[in-house]
Each structure stands twice: as structure tokens, then as C-alpha cells.
Amino acid sequence: MTHTILITGTSSGLGRASVRLFSARGWNVIATMRTPEAETELDRLPNTLVTRLDVQDQASAHAAVEAGLAAFGRIDVLMNNAGYGAYGPLEATPLAAARRQFDVNVLGLLATTQAVLPHFRQKRAGTILNVSSVGGRVAFPLGTLYHASKYAVEGFSEALHYELAPLGIRVKILEPGGMRTDFGGRSLEFSNDPGLVEYQPLVESVLGVLGPMMEQGSTPEAIAEAVFDAVTDDLDRLRYETGPDAVELLAARRDSDDDTFLADVRALFEVATTPSPPTQAAGVRS
Template sequence: MNKTVLITGTSSGLGRATAKLFHGKGWNVIATMRSPERESELTKLERSLVVRLDVQDHDSIEPAVAAGIARFGRIDALVNNAGYGAYGPLEATPSEKIRRQFDVNVLGLLATTQALLPHFRANRTGTIVNVASVGGRVAFPLGTLYHGTKFAIEGLSEALQYELAPIGVRVKIVEPGFMNTDFGGRSLDFSNDSALTEYQPLIKSVLDVLGPMSAHGSVPEAVAEVVYAAATDKSDRLRFEAGADALHLLATRRASDDASFFAGVKAQFGLA
């Protein structure tokens, strides 16, 4: 019998690439998104169910899970992919953006996971793949909110693996580096206030550095391969790094003490 995966945030980017990859591997795919009525590609695939799930609307989660189980009989894996990045000086960031960053990246992930746990526990099996980031292990300037949420995903996943292992449920973390997306456009929620002149040189430096890094990042399809590898891994391995830049940066971080690594980041962003 085909296995079934539920993936959040499949309207674009990594989520869409992951949905298409799992489908190509023979899985049933529950592709969730905020506006399924706008979807025209995934709805045409056999063994695919496109359903509304907005991680900020917790009332939408249980019906999406129930619809997936009703359609395919069971769910074998959950990929918590939905998320976005809020950057900018904390002083310039409205409180609603702070809440949204944590609502989407952390609280929404937890709510979706909670909704699947009774099903996984009853089946005594299941895999949860949480898409974190290289930014959950290292931090860059102006990423207070984004890095805060990705560090949170790392911690909650590491703790969760212990409590779920006895009931047969695995937890995995995928840590992508930069992906080839529109950095500074739709993929980034950047806050700024030009009246805060003291921050403007750093803002320019961050955009000048991170923009090209994003442009030369991994394509979503390559990262989706790592997500699939994590979802199908039967070992106790927790973390899966994705992308050449992630491998390099995390190796550098492991080899460096705090002072050395922080000095390198400061130099990179003109803060030395």
C-alpha cells in the first residue's frame, strides 16, 4: 500500500518541490496550503489531495488531517515546511510581525504536530520532519526573529525525539542553507524605519551580503531530496544538512569557538 505524507506550505518553493518529489516516489500526498482554490497543478495529480491548512488558523488543522485520513486511510509522515523569514532591526519591527513570525514558524508547527500525534500513537509509527534552517544553528545580523524561531525548532525537535521514540515515532530536522529564492522580495518580510539612521549602514551591508548568497543557493528540488531522505530514514539520526553552503557553514561553526566565529561574522558584515 502506498505511504501517505502530509506537507504544509505547498503553494510554492520547497513545499511544492517536496510534494512533487514524494508523489513521484509513489507516495500519496496531502498538499496543504492557505488558498487551495488557487492551486491548479497539484490538484491534477492522482494520489494527491489539496486541502486548506493555515498554520495560523488552528481550526483549519484538524479538518485537514481528518480529510487526509478519510481519503487515504492513514498518514505515515508529516513534513512541517510552512514558514517565512522576518528580518530587520528589532526596534523597527511592529509587534504584530513579531507575533506572526512565531505563530507561523513555531506555534503553527507545534499545533500541526499535535494534530497528527494521536494518529501516529495509535499506529505506533510515523515520522515528523521539521524544516529548520542553517539559521537554527548559527545567526546573522538583523535576524533576531527568524533565527529565534529556527533555534526554537531545533530545540523542540531534539526534546520531542525522546518522548516519541517509545511509541515508534521518529523526529527529523532538515537544515537547509540558502535557497535560490527572491531574497528581499516575497520570501523576506523586512522591517525598517529610515528615521533610525544608526541601523541603516548595517541594513545595507546585510542586504548586500545575503542577497547574492541567496541567489547562489540550492534549488528547492535539491533540498526536497534531503527532506525525502529524512522522512524515509529508519535510523535514530536527527539532523540532515541540506546544501553545500549549509555543510560548509556548519562545519566551520563546529570547528570554531564562539569568539572566532563571531569575529568572522562581524567581518563578513562590516562590523569588525
């Protein structure tokens, strides 16, 4: 029997690589994206349905599930992959970016999960793979909103796996490290106000560290292989640390106490441990 996977966020990166891999391995694939009318490659793959799903539009999630069931008769795996990253000093970040961060990474994931659960519950089987991040277990400077959303994905998934296990439904979390994708392009929004001079040394440091870190990360194709292994291993396992950098970083987090680990992160990003003297621009009183 041919299995079927529904994948969100397939217009680029890990989502796109996963569509190619699962199709090549003989799976039926429901490849979802916000603008399927612009797609020119994935809709030519065998056993692949390209359809619209905007995780900020719950009706589109239900429509995508219905389209997938009409095309293939069943769905066996949901891969919640669509993601967005809001970075920058919190003081400089618009509230709209914060709302989008949680709408996409948390509420959007919840909406697609709710859309597929009736089918999984009726057949008492299914796997939900939520793409989190190493950033759902450790946090870096200027990622306040992104890390908060990924920590939420971790808690959501851990609680849900207890809830769905008696129904024969597995929940798994993928925790990739750096990945060489365009996440730093259209999927990343960096907010900054150069007038907030106190933050600018940290902004420069973080951008100088994170860029090379991402460039040295795993390819989307390598992470897609980990996705395939996770959803086909038949194990009752919750978390999958994916990529050498993720494995190394999370091992260091487990082996260190808070003071030691936080000091190491501060050193990596050259974060000062004592405040600098206030400036006249900051409102010094004589």
C-alpha cells in the same frame, strides 16, 4: 503499501517541490496551503489531495488531517515546512511581525504536530520532519526574530524526539542553507526605518550579502531530494544538514570558538566592533 505524507506550505518553494517529488515517487500526498482554491497544478498530480491548512488556524490543521485520512486511510509522514521570516533592526520591527514570526514558525508547527499525533500514537509509527534552517544553529545580523524562531524549532524538535521515540515515532530536523525560492518575496517581511540612521550601514551591508548568498543556494528540488532521503532512511538520526553551504558553515561553527566565529560573521557583514560617535540626531548633549 503506499505511504502518505502531509506537507504544509506547498504553494511555493520547497513545499511545492516536495509535493511533486513524492507524488512522482508513488506516494500519496496531502498538499496543504492557505488558499487551495487558487491552486491549478498540484491538484492534477496523481495521488495528491490539495486541502486548506493555515498553520495559524489550529482547527484547519485538524481538518486537513481528517481530510487526508478520509482520502488515503493513513498518514506516515508530517513535513512541517510552512515558514515566514521577519528581518530588520529590532527597534524598527512592529510587534505584530514578531507575533506572526512565532505564530507561523513555532506555534503553527506545534499545532500541526499536535493534530497528527493521535494518529501516529494509535498506530505507533510515523515520522515528523521539521524544516528548520542553518539559521537555527547560527545567527546573522538583522535576523533577530527569524533566528529566535528557528532556534526554538531546534529545541522543540530535540526534546520531542525523546518524548516520541518510545511510541515508535521519529522526529527529524532538516537544516537547509540558502535556497533559490521566493522566500525573499511573500514569505519575508523586512522592517526598516531610514530615520534610524545608525542602523542603515548595517542594513545595506546585510542586504548586499544575503541576496547573493540566497541566489547561490540550492534549488528547492535538490532540497526536496534530501527530504525524501531523510524520511525513508530508517535511521534514528535527528539532524540533516542540507546543501553544501549549510554543511560548510556548520562545520566552521563546530571547529571555531565563539570569539573566532563571531568575528568572522562580523567581518562578513562589516559589523563595527566599536560604537560610532553619537550624532546630534541621536541626542548629543553639548
